[in-house]
Amino acid sequence: MVEILHKDLSYGINGILFQVHNSLGRFCKHNQYGDALEVLLKENNIKYKREIEIPIYFKEIKLTGNILDFLIEDAVVLDIKCKKEITTKDYVQMKRYLKATGKELGIIVNFADKSLKIVRILDKK
Numbered sequence: 001m002v003e004i005l006h007k008d009l010s011y012g013i014n015g016i017l018f019q020v021h022n023s024l025g026r027f028c029k030h031n032q033y034g035d036a037l038e039v040l041l042k043e044n045n046i047k048y049k050r051e052i053e054i055p056i057y058f059k060e061i062k063l064t065g066n067i068l069d070f071l072i073e074d075a076v077v078l079d080i081k082c083k084k085e086i087t088t089k090d091y092v093q094m095k096r097y098l099k100a101t102g103k104e105l106g107i108i109v110n111f112a113d114k115s116l117k118i119v120r121i122l123d124k125k
Helices: 007-024 030-043 088-101
Strands: 048-053 056-058 061-063 067-072 076-081 105-110 117-122
Touching: 007 030, 007 076, 007 105, 007 117, 030 048, 030 067, 030 076, 067 088, 076 088, 088 105, 088 117
Parallel strands: 076 105
Antiparallel strands: 048 067, 056 061, 067 076, 105 117
């Protein structure tokens, strides 16, 4: 049987994502979805960090440019999208975030589609 990584936390996050989408619909801005998510994460006592920079290093030189939308419970990287569809570029971006943070689970959510799109990305060590 396949074990789901961070099963309970993932289930809770998905529920919050659906609440936001059901309430706001698909035509809001990125930061509006982020603000709504933040409200619900607080209400559900879920610990998170928002819009944090995660550097990578090359020959002891700090390279910047990776900004996470959310790091939830120091376990799940959440990336918000508001566009026609999730692309390979989004997948590659999440893999970069997971590698930079050392986390194993990333969730990409696209609010702009008619139905909410949630994609789980794993980076098993």
